[in-house]
Amino acid sequence: SLSAKGLTTGEISAHFQDIYGASVSKDTISRITDKVLEEMTEWQNRPLDRAYPVVFIDAIHVKIRDGQVTNRPIYVAIGVSVNG
Secondary structure, three states: OOOOOOOOHHHHHHHHHHHHOOOOOHHHHHHHHHHHHHHHHHHHOOOOOOOOOEEEEEEEEEEEEEOEEEEEEEEEEEEEOOOO
16 A cells, blocks of 8 residues: 555655564565556456446545656446346
């Protein structure tokens, strides 16, 4: 979540040290982030059912760092299959 909020690996490392008293290297944080992104991509490309009788859609605005920090919507769609 810290990475998604736009913190650098160095800032995340410092946060872990401040909050938990744990030393986590920037390289370790980078490897964890890469693994999570890999699993997210796999999940995003999974096959979906052909029909969802009920769909819930919502959004939350969060600060995203993309050169500069801006508020952007993050959309969530939850589909309920025929089997629930």
